[in-house]
Amino acid sequence: MTPEKTQQLFDAFPYLYRGRVKPIEESLMSFGFECDSGWFDLICMLSQKIEDVARAAGFEPQSDEWPEAIQVKQKCGSLRFYLKNSPLAISDEVAALKREAEECSAKTCEVCGNPGTLVEVRRVKTLCEDHTKELIQS
Numbered sequence: 520m521t522p523e524k525t526q527q528l529f530d531a532f533p534y535l536y537r538g539r540v541k542p543i544e545e546s547l548m549s550f551g552f553e554c555d556s557g558w559f560d561l562i563c564m565l566s567q568k569i570e571d572v573a574r575a576a577g578f579e580p581q582s583d584e585w586p587e588a589i590q591v592k593q594k595c596g597s598l599r600f601y602l603k604n605s606p607l608a609i610s611d612e613v614a615a616l617k618r619e620a621e622e623c624s625a626k627t628c629e630v631c632g633n634p635g636t637l638v639e640v641r642r643v644k645t646l647c648e649d650h651t652k653e654l655i656q657s
């Protein structure tokens with residue numbers, strides 16, 4: 520993820536991503552989003568939906584109960600979004616949102632956000648046709 524896009528997400532969801540200034544023993548968010556920028560919209564939507572659930576449950580953004588992302592990364596070609604353990608983080612509703620985003624990421628080019636498929640070029644990634652060709656030729 521580019522520094523600009525990373526900052527946009529941090530600015531839009533400062534409490535969800537409050538781990539960005541924490542030591543790595545507590546949160547890996549200081550590494551930013553460990554995937555390419557094509558998933559920016561997906562991560563933005565997921566962040567919004569998780570905050571909506573928290574708001575609907577009556578939590579305050581500045582409170583300890585507010586959901587906190589501790590790592591966001593690509594694994595085996597799809598998005599993995601890890602929240603600090605809490606009753607909300609392990610609720611069926613949030614689990615379903617995370618699963619939905621993970622499934623969507625497996626159909627979205629990680630580089631540009633266009634429709635993509637899982638490909639294996641040295642490692643597994645979700646890419647559109649153009650970016651698959653580019654990776655093969657690199």
Ligand SMILES: [Zn+2]
Pocket residue numbers: 628629630631632633646647648649650
């Ligand atoms: Zn692409």
